[in-house]
Amino acid sequence: xxxxxxxxxxxxxxxxxxxxxxxxxxxxxxxxxxxxxxxxxxxxxxxxxxxxxxxxxxxxxxxxxxxxxxxxxxxxxxxxxxxxxxxxxxxxxxxxxxxxxxxxxxxxxxxxxxxxxxxxxxxxxxxxxxxxxxxxxxxxxxxxxxxxxxxxxxxxxxxxxxxxxxxxxxxxxxxxxxxxxxxxxxxxxxxxxxxxxxxxxxxxxxxxxxxxxxxxxxxxxxxxxxxx
Amino acid sequence: xxxxxxxxxxxxxxxxxxxxxxxxxxxxxxxxxxxxxxxxxxxxxxxxxxxxxxxxxxxxxxxxxxxxxxxxxxxxxxxxxxxxxxxxxxxxxxxxxxxxxxxxxxxxxxxxxxxxxxxxxxxxxxxxxxxxxxxxxxxxxxxxxxxxxxxxxxxxxxxxxxxxxxxxxxxxxxxxxxxxxxxxxxxxxxxxxxxxxxxxxxxxxxxxxxxxxxxxxxxxxxxxxxxx
Numbered sequence: 440x441x442x443x444x445x446x447x448x449x450x451x452x453x454x455x456x457x458x459x460x461x462x463x464x465x466x467x468x469x470x471x472x473x474x475x476x477x478x479x480x481x482x483x484x485x486x487x488x489x490x491x492x493x494x495x496x497x498x499x500x501x502x503x504x505x506x507x508x509x510x511x512x513x514x515x516x517x518x519x520x521x522x523x524x525x526x527x528x529x530x531x532x533x534x535x536x537x538x539x540x541x542x543x544x545x546x547x548x549x550x551x552x553x554x555x556x557x558x559x560x561x562x563x564x565x566x567x568x569x570x571x572x573x574x575x576x577x578x579x580x581x582x583x584x585x586x587x588x589x590x591x592x593x594x595x596x597x598x599x600x601x602x603x604x605x606x607x608x609x610x611x612x613x614x615x616x617x618x619x620x621x622x623x624x625x626x627x628x629x630x631x632x633x634x635x636x637x638x639x640x641x642x643x644x645x646x647x648x649x650x651x652x653x654x655x656x657x658x659x660x661x662x663x664x665x666x667x
Numbered sequence: 668x669x670x671x672x673x674x675x676x677x678x679x680x681x682x683x684x685x686x687x688x689x690x691x692x693x694x695x696x697x698x699x700x701x702x703x704x705x706x707x708x709x710x711x712x713x714x715x716x717x718x719x720x721x722x723x724x725x726x727x728x729x730x731x732x733x734x735x736x737x738x739x740x741x742x743x744x745x746x747x748x749x750x751x752x753x754x755x756x757x758x759x760x761x762x763x764x765x766x767x768x769x770x771x772x773x774x775x776x777x778x779x780x781x782x783x784x785x786x787x788x789x790x791x792x793x794x795x796x797x798x799x800x801x802x803x804x805x806x807x808x809x810x811x812x813x814x815x816x817x818x819x820x821x822x823x824x825x826x827x828x829x830x831x832x833x834x835x836x837x838x839x840x841x842x843x844x845x846x847x848x849x850x851x852x853x854x855x856x857x858x859x860x861x862x863x864x865x866x867x868x869x870x871x872x873x874x875x876x877x878x879x880x881x882x883x884x885x886x887x888x889x890x891x892x893x894x895x
Contacts, residue, residue: 511834528841530834532760532848538827539767599766606739606758613756620760 443626444506445492450663452521462563522616543596601649625660671854672734673720678891680749690791771824829877853888
């Protein structure tokens with residue numbers, strides 16, 4: 440889901456790029472090879488951790504990892520392209536926003552996103568994820584009451600997020616133009632929709648919660664879904 | 668703790684005011700009497716809920732409840748006083764920030780803040796709180812390992828908040844000037860410090876975490892702690 444934030448940012452800025460897919464077990468070696476900075480520490484608290492997305496801007500000779508840092512890089516390097524993703528002074532607010540949104544969707548990570556991947560795919564990333572989660576989490580899709588509870592939590596959390604927009608003066612987080620924070624929401628909504636299916640009752644439900652905010656939000660990002 | 672946000676905002680804007688203390692059981696009647704808007708719904712999901720802080724601006728004939736709304740009101744009504752609390756376009760970000768900070772300190776609400784009140788005070792607000800929590804939560808101060816775990820969670824959560832500041836370009840959330848989001852942090856830090864005591868080892872510990880960010884943050888708000 441994280442990679443979709445960077446993709447939305449690149450597309451919002453209307454910048455040409457080529458996607459290189461990397462399996463999770465290969466990220467560290469690739470990151471080191473191209474000189475991408477680590478984005479945190481491994482659970483041991485000492486070793487650097489490497490994650491995607493990473494952009495390699497050949498024209499500038501720059502390698503940037505982590506989606507908010509990528510957004511800030513695009514703002515600075517291509518100021519005349521598209522909306523400003525991290526308006527001046529808002530980086531800390533955008534990062535806190537990202538944490539709050541991550542938390543709002545955290546309960547879907549294993550039972551919806553990972554389970555969907557484990558069921559549908561069998562690449563090395565999936566094998567890696569399955570092995571990592573096996574014995575820790577149930578890797579079957581929740582059904583019945585458990586699934587209903589999962590959506591009830593989603594509805595409650597989206598309801599709280601909806602309140603944030605009350606002071607926004609537009610359909611986007613900062614008003615009439617999308618910014619980085621909007622891509623964080625869109626990326627999760629996109630992932631939910633692609634998991635349950637655009638025509639499912641589950642997505643149709645979500646799309647109309649909070650006066651249709653979430654369906655409209657994702658619709659407004661449709662022009663920026665191009666996978667290049 | 669919520670009232671401290673509004674107090675910090677008023678003091679940052681250097682506006683004169685007089686504090687009227689209200690016991691929790693009296694808030695609803697007072698709010699209705701002066702025409703303050705409700706700030707949410709009661710657990711029944713239907714009845715309006717009234718909370719403090721509320722400001723009653725006699726010079727303008729305005730009554731405003733809820734601290735971010737109060738901040739926006741002060742920006743609009745007294746634009747030449749002090750820093751802009753909610754810079755243009757950032758209300759949704761500030762609200763998400765507030766939710767994220769509330770969550771980071773949520774684990775202290777009962778064992779630290781409420782227990783401290785219940786131990787030290789006996790006004791009607793305390794009696795009300797004690798009755799509401801009795802049987803649901805333990806109302807004795809945690810000790811030993813439980814207390815250590817409480818501080819470990821606090822340290823972990825403040826560590827995550829510290830990362831938000833990495834992109835801020837100053838000691839405050841939006842850079843060199845404090846904004847509403849900063850008052851949300853200060854209000855919680857103030858409450859922790861006043862609960863455990865300024866000279867306690869516990870506060871001294873917190874004050875130096877993350878290169879002293881939290882101690883310095885609260886120090887920088889000292890000029891705005893005036894209780895008028």
